[in-house]
Amino acid sequence: MPNDYLSPLLISFRTVLIGTIITFFLGIAAARWLARYQGRLKNILDSLFILPMVLPPTVVGYSLLLLFGANGPIGKILLYLGTSVVFSWPATVIAAVVVSFPLMYLTARGAFEQVDPNIEDAARTLGASEWRVFWTVTLPLAWPGVASATVLALGRALGEFGATLMLAGNIPGRTTTIPVAIYFAIQAGDNVRALVLSAIVLIFAFLSLLAIARWKGRLPKRRIVSQ
Amino acid sequence: MLKAIIKRSLPGFKLDVELSTNRDLLVVLGPSGSGKTMTLQCIAGLCRPDEGYIELNNRVLFDSAKGVNIPPGKRKVGFVFQNYALFPHLSVVDNIAYGIRNLPTTEATEKIKNLLALLHLEQLGDRLPRQLSAGQQQRVAIARALAPEPEIILLDEPFSALDTQLRERLELELLTLYDGFNGSMVLVTHDLTEGYRLGSRVAVFQSGNIIQHDSKEAIFGEPVNRTVARLTGVRNQMDGVVKSATNGNAEIYVPAWDAYLTVTVRRLPVIPGQRIVLGIRPEFIELAQKAGENVFSVTVLQAVESIAVTSCRFRLRQDTQGRHPLSATLAKSQIRDLRDGEECLIYLPPKQLIIMNE
Numbered sequence: 403m404p405n406d407y408l409s410p411l412l413i414s415f416r417t418v419l420i421g422t423i424i425t426f427f428l429g430i431a432a433a434r435w436l437a438r439y440q441g442r443l444k445n446i447l448d449s450l451f452i453l454p455m456v457l458p459p460t461v462v463g464y465s466l467l468l469l470f471g472a473n474g475p476i477g478k479i480l481l482y483l484g485t486s487v488v489f490s491w492p493a494t495v496i497a498a499v500v501v502s503f504p505l506m507y508l509t510a511r512g513a514f515e516q517v518d519p520n521i522e523d524a525a526r527t528l529g530a531s532e533w534r535v536f537w538t539v540t541l542p543l544a545w546p547g548v549a550s551a552t553v554l555a556l557g558r559a560l561g562e563f564g565a566t567l568m569l570a571g572n573i574p575g576r577t578t579t580i581p582v583a584i585y586f587a588i589q590a591g592d593n594v595r596a597l598v599l600s601a602i603v604l605i606f607a608f609l610s611l612l613a614i615a616r617w618k619g620r621l622p623k624r625r626i627v628s629q
Numbered sequence: 630m631l632k633a634i635i636k637r638s639l640p641g642f643k644l645d646v647e648l649s650t651n652r653d654l655l656v657v658l659g660p661s662g663s664g665k666t667m668t669l670q671c672i673a674g675l676c677r678p679d680e681g682y683i684e685l686n687n688r689v690l691f692d693s694a695k696g697v698n699i700p701p702g703k704r705k706v707g708f709v710f711q712n713y714a715l716f717p718h719l720s721v722v723d724n725i726a727y728g729i730r731n732l733p734t735t736e737a738t739e740k741i742k743n744l745l746a747l748l749h750l751e752q753l754g755d756r757l758p759r760q761l762s763a764g765q766q767q768r769v770a771i772a773r774a775l776a777p778e779p780e781i782i783l784l785d786e787p788f789s790a791l792d793t794q795l796r797e798r799l800e801l802e803l804l805t806l807y808d809g810f811n812g813s814m815v816l817v818t819h820d821l822t823e824g825y826r827l828g829s830r831v832a833v834f835q836s837g838n839i840i841q842h843d844s845k846e847a848i849f850g851e852p853v854n855r856t857v858a859r860l861t862g863v864r865n866q867m868d869g870v871v872k873s874a875t876n877g878n879a880e881i882y883v884p885a886w887d888a889y890l891t892v893t894v895r896r897l898p899v900i901p902g903q904r905i906v907l908g909i910r911p912e913f914i915e916l917a918q919k920a921g922e923n924v925f926s927v928t929v930l931q932a933v934e935s936i937a938v939t940s941c942r943f944r945l946r947q948d949t950q951g952r953h954p955l956s957a958t959l960a961k962s963q964i965r966d967l968r969d970g971e972e973c974l975i976y977l978p979p980k981q982l983i984i985m986n987e
Contacts, residue, residue, distance in 0.1 A: 528728030529702030
């Protein structure tokens with residue numbers, strides 16, 4: 403019986419952890435790139451990155467199935483390599499990353515755009531490489547925004563349901579995340595299980611928001627005025 | 630020794646300048662949007678000219694023809710930004726240390742200590758930029774730029790954020806610092822008097838071009854044309870025709886006033902019959918007691934008193950339409966009170982009248 407509860411918790415925990423780490427780096431890379439990119443493709447790339455946020459989860463899930471399925475372009479490559487992700491644990495991570503990426507990207511880009519470009523230029527004239535400018539100036543100055551972005555992405559990854567169900571299915575002990583488990587518990591009339599899992603998620607979400615809010619408060623504040 | 634030829638096109642703006650300086654303090658003067666800051670950014674490597682050539686002490690920093698573009702950090706160009714652009718999350722010491730992290734720790738510590746002393750920041754090493762006054766922030770920005778021992782320092786309107794008193798003190802400090810600095814400085818400003826006080830050479834910018842690049846004395850004493858004159862404070866300008874020119878003096882006829890003026894000729898060769906523009910700074914117009922050469926009878930249109938000077942607008946008696954008034958700034962210690970509508974005599978000293986081209 404305890405295992406019935408523990409399994410979706412562990413699966414969700416691993417999915418959210420790995421998914422958020424991937425989203426964090428992909429998101430800030432894309433955000434940093436587009437925050438200063440002035441090329442012709444800017445609007446197209448921007449729309450593409452935000453797209454998963456506005457699409458119905460079923461459309462995201464179906465698109466992922468088409469991409470990763472046995473006949474999809476990525477699915478074929480994976481098949482050639484002797485593997486497949488559909489209805490496996492990595493599929494929960496893929497779904498989590500795809501749906502949480504737009505939140506990370508949008509919020510982090512806003513934070514990067516707020517950084518005074520003169521301060522980054524100052525670092526450049528002092529001999530810093532682009533890499534060092536990013537890690538010692540841009541990221542620390544954008545940190546409150548980036549931290550918020552991470553929290554939002556984490557929350558979205560934790561709550562991911564539709565695309566996960568379509569791409570990863572509901573295989574107890576392997577792909578059943580908390581939201582999926584809750585849905586099927588209600589379907590099966592197991593109200594206790596649904597209630598307990600929901601309560602756990604609720605408490606966990608609240609505590610992590612609280613922890614991150616306090617952690618953020620301790621980090622250096624952004625300069626309020628420049629010019 | 631800096632040599633820079635920069636061409637850069639933006640929608641609605643074209644920068645095309647040629648600049649040089651040789652171990653002196655070059656002042657870049659011009660209105661906002663004339664391309665001063667962009668020129669500095671190109672020299673520092675923060676923006677890329679479409680075409681051009683930049684050389685500093687025989688090192689090529691940028692050459693569009695050969696595809697050379699040295700990154701900003703390797704140019705040995707120090708930059709002091711208009712808003713100082715200090716790292717808000719780093720202490721004063723860490724700000725200064727940012728550009729010298731390749732030095733051994735003891736050497737870097739020693740250098741930071743010296744810079745803190747040089748810029749009177751000894752007590753402030755642990756502070757964050759937001760805990761500093763504007764003047765202190767500027768000093769930190771200068772110390773930070775000096776730390777990697779650049780060969781040239783570019784200062785973009787470094788005094789614009791400061792009040793008058795602080796400004797004058799920091800100007801003096803900068804001059805002292807410049808005397809001890811083994812390199813060139815380029816200072817951007819749109820303040821004429823500041824440019825005059827600080828610079829030894831001046832480049833005047835106007836809509837993306839340099840319209841005069843010369844010694845300070847030449848720029849302010851012999852502006853080449855109307856625009857330079859206007860930008861350097863020669864507010865009185867009138868069209869004239871050369872009537873005669875003899876050893877060092879010229880007689881100029883000003884149609885608007887139907888009057889002849891005697892002018893000391895400095896640089897431009899003047900030929901009788903030539904059309905020229907005659908100018909005089911408001912500060913050089915004097916009140917006269919009796920009629921004589923270059924003395925005119927005028928009516929006071931408006932007199933505005935400041936603390937030490939009175940700014941007046943005069944209408945010459947001959948200028949019946951009142952279309953060519955003269956502006957004058959008169960020292961209050963030299964004059965009695967002037968009232969609007971009052972009549973008096975003014976004198977335009979021949980040595981202070983400037984002959985220039987259109």
